[in-house]
Amino acid sequence: MAEPSSRQDADDxxxxxxxxxxxxxHVGLTAENPSVGTILVQGTGAGAEVVGxxxxxxxxRPHSERVALRDAGTAARGATAYVTLEPCAHQGRTGPCANALVAAGVTRVVIGAADPDPRVNGRGIATLRGAGVDVRELFEGEDAGRPFEGFLSRLCRGRPHVTxxxxxxxxxxVGRLGGDRVGVSxxxxxxxxxxxxxxxxxxxxGVGTAIADDPLLTCRLPGLEARSPIRIVVDPQLRLPLGARLVQTADAVPTLIATTHAADAAADPYRKAGCGLLPLEGYxxxxxxAMLRFMPSVGIQTVMVEGGPALANAFLWAGQVDRIVALRSELVIGELGIPAPAGVLKPQGFxxxxxxxxxxxxxxxxxxxxACSPGS
Ligand SMILES: NC(=O)c1ccc[n+]([C@@H]2O[C@H](COP(=O)([O-])OP(=O)(O)OC[C@H]3O[C@@H](n4cnc5c(N)ncnc54)[C@H](OP(=O)(O)O)[C@@H]3O)[C@@H](O)[C@H]2O)c1
Structure with a gap:
């Protein structure tokens, strides 16, 4: 395949x-499927026009290629498709997207990442090339896989992506011993x-944080209130008070408790309050x-661990962290400060x-x- 011209490369x-x-x-809203983007373009350079x-x-469902093809209608003929993940090649409910692009007359496809799904890997590209479509694999950029890192992690590691x-x-x-909740950031x-x-x-x-801070753990940005994710409390011994805000709001925002008592009667009051139970066999x-590997089966592909330090240390020690977000503030807590985990202050292997x-x-x-790579 010929190298693209510099103008073509800039367009791509x-x-x-x-x-x-x-x-x-649609990140976080596409169930077990990755949130993919497709743009259909006619022409190049200053004359380039987005048609779908x-x-x-x-x-x-439907996948982004089909949404874009529907948007473009007959204008898809002769267009270049920019797709952030290799188009599918397997027979799902609606047929492979690679074939749909061919049938619509798309003549060039630029792909942003390979699909590690064994049903697709390389086959979407082969289908397109086999039909005479010019395919460019543009598998670069720091953030190429970021919009679907949960999907990549499920396929590559069998567990959610963990931040x-x-x-x-x-x-x-990270907090103050015995004191009230400290707003660090x-x-x-x-x-x-x-x-x-x-x-x-x-x-x-962890349950230590749930007890100390009584947090809500929701998204409270105007307009995004409905985007609050599932809340999980790691509470092996069921110490979370039934009056905690997390339990009290479990009917409105899904709440899971990861506990060694998931199958016991001890969990009944939490069940009655609307919480779900996640099995955790020990410490x-x-x-x-094992708890993380269970999560994709209940639709969880990305998890943000928001502390506290004991749970953070456990995750780091188990090698189950993919991204660390450290927020350093100017606040001074003083001698009653609870030390931040060393693995967050000086990350090793990151x-x-x-x-x-x-x-x-x-x-x-x-x-x-x-990190799981989107380019292989
Ligand atoms: N600055 C921040 O970003 C931040 C974030 C969160 C919390 N905090 C602060 O941190 C403090 C609480 O710290 P913490 O360390 O007590 O809380 P934590 O990590 O939230 O909870 C600790 C508890 O979680 C359970 N747990 C931890 N690791 C486990 C594992 N591997 N397996 C099973 N269960 C596990 C244990 O419960 P059992 O003891 O019942 O077995 C443990 O006592 C509060 O002051 C809070 O404000 C700060």
Whole structure:
């Protein structure tokens, strides 16, 4: 295949970036399917015109290629399709998307990531090429796989993608012993946390945090209230008070309790209050891994662990963290400070990712060195 001209290359990168932005719209809302973006373009350079747009529909079907083809109608003939993930090649309810692109007369397809699903991997590309479509694999960019990292993690590791988020004071603490709840991070960073929650399938805390802070763990950004993910409390001994806000609001926002008593009568009051039970066999790393491996079966492909330090340490120790989000604030907590986990202050096996300032807080992301790659 000939190398694209520099003008073509610039177009490809620009429209792939637009397709990735489009795909973000339904992150967390496409069940076990990845949220994919497709843009159909006629012409090149200054004459390029977007003739169709599609993002994977709510619930995961139809796929973005079909949504974009429907949007474009006959204008799809002769167009270039920018698709953030390799088009499917397996016979689902609606037939393979690779074939739909061919049938609509799309002549060129630029693909942003390979699909590790064994039913697809390489076969979508082969179908397109076999039908004479010019295919470019543009498997680059730091964030190529980010919109569907939960899907990648489920296929590559058999568990959800795990983000560990902690707010840390200037003197290295995450809270205060015996005291009231301490707001470590400021309002601007907290809104970013709520935004991040909206894109997750689940938020998790240990029972220590649920008792100390009595949090709601919802997304409370205007317009995004309905995007609150499932809340999970790791509570092996069922210490969570029935009066806790998490239990009291379980009818409105799905709440799971991960406990060794999932099948016991001891869990009945939580069940009656509307909580679901997640089996957890014990405290060691294997039990944590088993709990995570169970989660995709209940539709959870992305989890944000929001502490506290004991649960954070357990996740780090078990090697089950894919991204660390460390929020450093200017607050000084003093001698009663609860120390932040060392693995969050100085992550080992992670590389520095995005870093931003939100108000007076510094938001730093660390990505696991052996992250699931969308390009293979
Ligand atoms: N700055 C921040 O970002 C942040 C975030 C959250 C919390 N906090 C602060 O942290 C403090 C609470 O800390 P914490 O360490 O007590 O709370 P935690 O980590 O939320 O909860 C600890 C409890 O979770 C259970 N648990 C932890 N690891 C487990 C594992 N591997 N397997 C099974 N169960 C496990 C245990 O429950 P059992 O003892 O019942 O077995 C343990 O006592 C509060 O002051 C809170 O404000 C700060």
């Amino acid at each position: 990168r620009r429209f792939m970036a637009a397709a990735r932005r489009l795909s973000l719209r 747009r599609g993002v994977t529909a709510l619930g995961g 560990l988020k902690m707010a840390i004071s200037a003197d290295g603490a 400021g309002p601007i960073a907290n809104r970013q946390v709520h935004l991040m929650r909206a894109g997750m399938d689940a938020i998790m805390v 060691d790393a294997d039990h944590l891994r 590389r520095l990712g995005r870093s931003e300032r939100f108000g007076t807080d510094v938001w730093t992301e660390w990505e696991r060195n052996d």
